[in-house]
Amino acid sequence: MRILIAEDEVATAKALKILLEKAMYSVDIVHNGDDAWDYIQEGSYEVIVLDIMMPGKSGIEVLSLIRQNGIRTPVLLLTSKAEIEDRVAGLEAGADDYLPKPFATSELIARVKALGRRSENYKDSVQSIGNIVLDSNKYEISVGKKSVKLTNKEFQLMELFVLHPGQAFSTEHLMEKIWGYDTESDIDVVWTTIGYVRKKLRQIKANVEIKTMRGIGYALEVTSC
Numbered sequence: 624m625r626i627l628i629a630e631d632e633v634a635t636a637k638a639l640k641i642l643l644e645k646a647m648y649s650v651d652i653v654h655n656g657d658d659a660w661d662y663i664q665e666g667s668y669e670v671i672v673l674d675i676m677m678p679g680k681s682g683i684e685v686l687s688l689i690r691q692n693g694i695r696t697p698v699l700l701l702t703s704k705a706e707i708e709d710r711v712a713g714l715e716a717g718a719d720d721y722l723p724k725p726f727a728t729s730e731l732i733a734r735v736k737a738l739g740r741r742s743e744n745y746k747d748s749v750q751s752i753g754n755i756v757l758d759s760n761k762y763e764i765s766v767g768k769k770s771v772k773l774t775n776k777e778f779q780l781m782e783l784f785v786l787h788p789g790q791a792f793s794t795e796h797l798m799e800k801i802w803g804y805d806t807e808s809d810i811d812v813v814w815t816t817i818g819y820v821r822k823k824l825r826q827i828k829a830n831v832e833i834k835t836m837r838g839i840g841y842a843l844e845v846t847s848c
Contacts, residue, residue, distance in 0.1 A: 624669040624739050625649040625800070629659035629685065630701065631677045639672070642728050643735065647762055647778050651803040656680025660688055666799075668696055670738045672731075675702035675709065683716050690717035697738035701726070750785045753831040753845040755824070757785050769827040776801055776812075777820050784833060784843035793840035817841060 626648050630636040636652040643650045653659050657679035673682035686698055697719040702709060710721050720734055748759045756765050762778050763770045779801045794813050802808050821833055832846050
């Protein structure tokens with residue numbers, strides 16, 4: 624699941640990014656409303672977290688643009704204000720949930736998960752193709768009784784391939800979709816991660832393979848019945 628966090632407190636945004644990535648989510652962070660709206664127009668997110676008070680466009684203004692443009696992505700509003708009128712304004716603008724600061728990080732993660740289940744792009748926790756099963760609760764792939772754990776990026780990569788079997792993705796698309804716009808990683812990390820996933824698929828004797836489509840990218844294909 625891909626999440627956008629728009630929070631002007633840099634330390635808070637980075638802390639949330641780390642926690643959500645540990646929960647196997649892909650996270651982009653921005654620190655003002657103008658960048659938030661740019662990212663939303665360019666990216667595809669399952670959940671958007673907006674701080675109400677931000678430089679540039681406020682969270683409410685960004686939320687209004689989201690709904691005016693027909694974007695139905697669930698939105699969680701964060702604010703240091705606790706007044707009823709602020710909550711009402713956010714909900715009337717189209718927010719799906721509201722969390723006042725300070726908040727427990729465990730509660731924010733629980734709310735993000737709940738909103739993710741409402742998303743149009745919500746996927747079941749267990750997906751399968753060929754003889755493999757991808758389990759998002761355990762963050763592992765398995766064939767029968769054999770299983771292997773996946774890292775955050777390995778899991779996101781495998782989930783994307785499993786949900787779109789046979790579809791080729793360019794290295795650039797994978798970099799943007801999984802590592803995010805603000806990553807400092809070099810594009811070589813995509814090739815390295817694919818190499819690790821291929822090794823794990825061989826380890827459990829999977830009958831699916833991430834194939835290199837020369838000049839196009841990579842695609843997951845079933846190699847045998």
